[in-house]
Amino acid sequence: MxxxxxxxxxxxxxAPKPRGAHLRAPSASLAASATMSRNQVVIKATPVGPxxxxxxxxxxxxxxxxxxxxxxxxxxYSEFVTFRKQCHKTLKVVQKSDHAQALAPFIDALSAxxxxxxxxxxxxxxxxxxxxxxxxxxxxxxxxxLSSYDDASRLVTLLxxxxxxxxxxxxxxxxxxxxxxxxxRTSRRRHTTLCAADAVCSICLGSIDDKGDxxxxxxxxxxxxxxxxHYHRKCILPxxxxxxxxxxxxxxVVSGRWY
Numbered sequence: 014m015x016x017x018x019x020x021x022x023x024x025x026x027x028a029p030k031p032r033g034a035h036l037r038a039p040s041a042s043l044a045a046s047a048t049m050s051r052n053q054v055v056i057k058a059t060p061v062g063p064x065x066x067x068x069x070x071x072x073x074x075x076x077x078x079x080x081x082x083x084x085x086x087x088x089x090y091s092e093f094v095t096f097r098k099q100c101h102k103t104l105k106v107v108q109k110s111d112h113a114q115a116l117a118p119f120i121d122a123l124s125a126x127x128x129x130x131x132x133x134x135x136x137x138x139x140x141x142x143x144x145x146x147x148x149x150x151x152x153x154x155x156x157x158x159l160s161s162y163d164d165a166s167r168l169v170t171l172l173x174x175x176x177x178x179x180x181x182x183x184x185x186x187x188x189x190x191x192x193x194x195x196x197x198r199t200s201r202r203r204h205t206t207l208c209a210a211d212a213v214c215s216i217c218l219g220s221i222d223d224k225g226d227x228x229x230x231x232x233x234x235x236x237x238x239x240x241x242x243h244y245h246r247k248c249i250l251p252x253x254x255x256x257x258x259x260x261x262x263x264x265x266v267v268s269g270r271w272y
Contacts, residue, residue: 057254082197084268122161194268216248238266
């Protein structure tokens with residue numbers, strides 16, 4: 014008995030397999046993965062209306078790498094929910110279409126969007142915890158939408174007339190939801206020369222070249238408005254969340270370029 018007990022103590026169990034090691038990673042296009050790492054989305058929450066008709070408006074500030082454009086959109090939580098349902102419906106239609114094989118990359122993009130975590134609906138007044146949860150979750154969701162948007166925009170140029178109908182329809186849907194400006198689909202980075210006046214951020218009065226350590230490591234550290242004024246990203250984002258006017262000339266601005 015004692016010998017069997019000692020032999021039991023000396024034995025070792027095989028090392029457990031890492032959790033999830035046998036599971037396949039979800040499929041996603043390489044283009045989507047590359048774009049996801051660069052899209053930048055900031056969401057701010059603002060209470061709107063009187064107490065008896067109160068709702069939260071979410072200000073979406075997008076910076077898209079492929080076109081070096083930024084823009085602002087405004088949505089309620091219910092509009093996010095509606096758009097997400099429309100994306101799911103589009104995915105099911107595409108999967109059952111006669112062109113499903115040719116649209117495989119588009120199906121991958123919409124499938125990745127469908128798997129994206131989404132903040133749940135609450136039947137209570139939006140408190141600080143709910144707002145923080147939604148801002149983080151909706152920002153991630155918009156990043157996935159932009160990633161799918163980039164993939165679909167590239168794919169549609171390679172498809173035939175009949176094959177691209179469903180992709181075009183979803184692109185129009187996403188364009189309307191995010192209020193994507195025309196320049197965000199057509200323009201490319203251009204060289205920008207700053208004059209002496211433009212070389213200073215009028216919000217912090219610091220040099221545009223002095224972006225700070227964090228901004229030096231990130232793309233889109235400088236925002237240019239449609240009226241050709243330049244600001245640090247870290248300075249203009251809080252401003253845009255409250256008012257969509259240029260701090261310098263007070264022209265309305267909801268889009269522009271970044272570099």
